Amino acid sequence: MCFMARDMTGQFAPPRTILLVICVIIAAGSAAAVFGDVAVVDLLDDLEAELSWEPYRQIGSIHDSESRVTFAAGSDRAVVNHTQEKVIGSIYVKNGELMASERAEISIRAIFSAKTELISGPRISAIVLDPGHGGRDPGTNHSHVVEGKIYDLVEKQIVLQVSTILQGLLKRRFPGIDILMTRTDDRYLELEERVEIANSLELDDMEEAIIFVSVHANASLNPQSYGYEVWYLPPEYDRKDLVKAEGIEAVEIRGILNDMRDEEYTIESILLARSILDGMDGAVGDDSRNLGLKEESWFVVRNAKMPSVLVELGFVTNTEEAVRLSDPAYLRKLSIGLYNGVANFVDSFILKHGSIE
Numbered sequence: 001m002c003f004m005a006r007d008m009t010g011q012f013a014p015p016r017t018i019l020l021v022i023c024v025i026i027a028a029g030s031a032a033a034v035f036g037d038v039a040v041v042d043l044l045d046d047l048e049a050e051l052s053w054e055p056y057r058q059i060g061s062i063h064d065s066e067s068r069v070t071f072a073a074g075s076d077r078a079v080v081n082h083t084q085e086k087v088i089g090s091i092y093v094k095n096g097e098l099m100a101s102e103r104a105e106i107s108i109r110a111i112f113s114a115k116t117e118l119i120s121g122p123r124i125s126a127i128v129l130d131p132g133h134g135g136r137d138p139g140t141n142h143s144h145v146v147e148g149k150i151y152d153l154v155e156k157q158i159v160l161q162v163s164t165i166l167q168g169l170l171k172r173r174f175p176g177i178d179i180l181m182t183r184t185d186d187r188y189l190e191l192e193e194r195v196e197i198a199n200s201l202e203l204d205d206m207e208e209a210i211i212f213v214s215v216h217a218n219a220s221l222n223p224q225s226y227g228y229e230v231w232y233l234p235p236e237y238d239r240k241d242l243v244k245a246e247g248i249e250a251v252e253i254r255g256i257l258n259d260m261r262d263e264e265y266t267i268e269s270i271l272l273a274r275s276i277l278d279g280m281d282g283a284v285g286d287d288s289r290n291l292g293l294k295e296e297s298w299f300v301v302r303n304a305k306m307p308s309v310l311v312e313l314g315f316v317t318n319t320e321e322a323v324r325l326s327d328p329a330y331l332r333k334l335s336i337g338l339y340n341g342v343a344n345f346v347d348s349f350i351l352k353h354g355s356i357e
């Protein structure tokens, strides 16, 4: 349970303005090219691709039904197929015309010709599991007496057991991915420390991705409440500082890349949440109840600079659920559900984006 971790300030950024993408036709034939550079319009003809261009923000994309290169004029970085940030070479405006540097032309041709193959990267290089609470913070806890037997439920213990089983399953399935835990024993961690463990992971290159899964158990004043649910960050919440400052010259471009990254993490977080919920549904079946996907700006999901979700395994305040959550066999079922969900997400991420090493 995570009430303490909610964003109590209510300071949501205003909903991101939907980009008004204006397609412009740039007159061909006036390509007064710098040596080696080409007019983007000529490249479009060759690739049978289209251009969307937003003149006010100076961002655009070159796309067909399968590939997309989203760029900011003047930057040599671009986002490929919504997810991979790459240095592709500069696309810039000259005399009102959009031009691609020689390097950008080569990169874009390679991206559009590679569409039938798996594009290398990004790959998921780490999965961070975050068993909530620990040490002096027990999380939520509740006792029940059923037929003379006492059931003492402590959130920090339940979530550590499930996360530990989950870690083992994931390690076996994905030996090439680091499967990390924010804690492996009964210790206290600040919320900041949890996200810092994930955010400070060094990636070898820009094409590596990390996902973050926080695991909790729920409580309610209503003893009838039971079931599991998966939370993700509301899409209108704007995460900041997702893009490192180094190497990106203009603040404006950094802002655009940050927005793209935020959008990408939002999409991936929702996909991950859905995949985990489906996995749990499959493993738990009628034993408990699927309460669906929820949105909330929990501290850990809004501060993790990666796709991130928070899972609530069940309510310790419901007697039947408390009995289940005391049963190692049921905790294993929950772990397998989480595992199936995470594994399916990783598999589809690989299919979509490339391979893991």
Ligand SMILES: [Zn+2]
Pocket: 001, 002, 132, 133, 139, 140, 155, 216, 217
């Ligand atoms: Zn909790």
